[in-house]
Amino acid sequence: MKIKQAEFVGSFTSLKQLPARSLPEIAFAGRSNVGKSSLINRLLGRKNLARTSGTPGKTRQLNYILVNDAFYIVDLPGYGYAKVSRREKMQWQKLVEDYITHSAALRCIVSVIDSRHGPTDSDMELISWLAWLGKPSLVVASKVDKLKQKDYHKAKHRITAAVEQLPVSGPMFFSAVSGRGKKELWAVLADFLEM
Ligand SMILES: Nc1nc2c(ncn2[C@@H]2O[C@H](COP(=O)(O)OP(=O)(O)OP(=O)(O)O)[C@@H](O)[C@H]2O)c(=O)[nH]1
Numbered sequence: 140m141k142i143k144q145a146e147f148v149g150s151f152t153s154l155k156q157l158p159a160r161s162l163p164e165i166a167f168a169g170r171s172n173v174g175k176s177s178l179i180n181r182l183l184g185r186k187n188l189a190r191t192s193g194t195p196g197k198t199r200q201l202n203y204i205l206v207n208d209a210f211y212i213v214d215l216p217g218y219g220y221a222k223v224s225r226r227e228k229m230q231w232q233k234l235v236e237d238y239i240t241h242s243a244a245l246r247c248i249v250s251v252i253d254s255r256h257g258p259t260d261s262d263m264e265l266i267s268w269l270a271w272l273g274k275p276s277l278v279v280a281s282k283v284d285k286l287k288q289k290d291y292h293k294a295k296h297r298i299t300a301a302v303e304q305l306p307v308s309g310p311m312f313f314s315a316v317s318g319r320g321k322k323e324l325w326a327v328l329a330d331f332l333e334m
């Protein structure tokens with residue numbers, strides 16, 4: 140995919156606020172700090188279009204990015220971050236659930252997991268839930284640059300074994316630091332977008 144244009148559209152905390160213009164969407168979900176926003180920036184070749192941070196819980200709204208004036212990338216708040224209040228956690232969770240269950244234009248939800256320790260129980264919960272809902276989804280294991288070659292092969296086996304039992308696409312492997320897997324990931328996302 141050639142990225143001619145990528146612009147931040149806005150951050151939304153309720154479905155009522157979402158952009159009026161309907162375009163195909165690809166959303167990125169997963170545990171907090173797993174690297175969703177970094178992955179999006181690397182995919183788009185932009186530094187901080189999706190805001191990132193070493194502190195978990197950076198993304199707190201539905202963040203819309205318009206790409207090539209043709210589709211949206213949606214950066215979702217992460218789950219499982221312990222240091223926010225229970226009330227706030229429930230608000231994020233409800234927002235993400237409402238979005239995933241109601242968005243008509245959603246072509247694919249990318250479940251991002253950490254290649255070093257995923258899929259965790261909470262990752263499997265999300266991935267299974269998406270499969271149960273019948274939503275098209277794709278598992279991407281990120282941060283592969285943090286693995287030595289030998290550990291990478293082990294991780295690949297472990298993640299593939301867990302994911303292949305479910306009716307989801309992937310797993311694919313990615314690094315936001317090196318850009319590894321970017322071309323392959325775009326090819327699959329373009330298929331979901333039918334572009
Ligand atoms: N080495 C390495 N570090 C990464 C990679 N992707 C993300 N990180 C780091 O992991 C931390 C979290 O990245 P984010 O992209 O903010 O994670 P997130 O999933 O968007 O987090 P929330 O917004 O809290 O849900 C940051 O310190 C990133 O620099 C990667 O592929 N390799």
Ligand SMILES: [Mg+2]
Nearest residue numbers: 175176197198
């Ligand atoms: Mg984020």
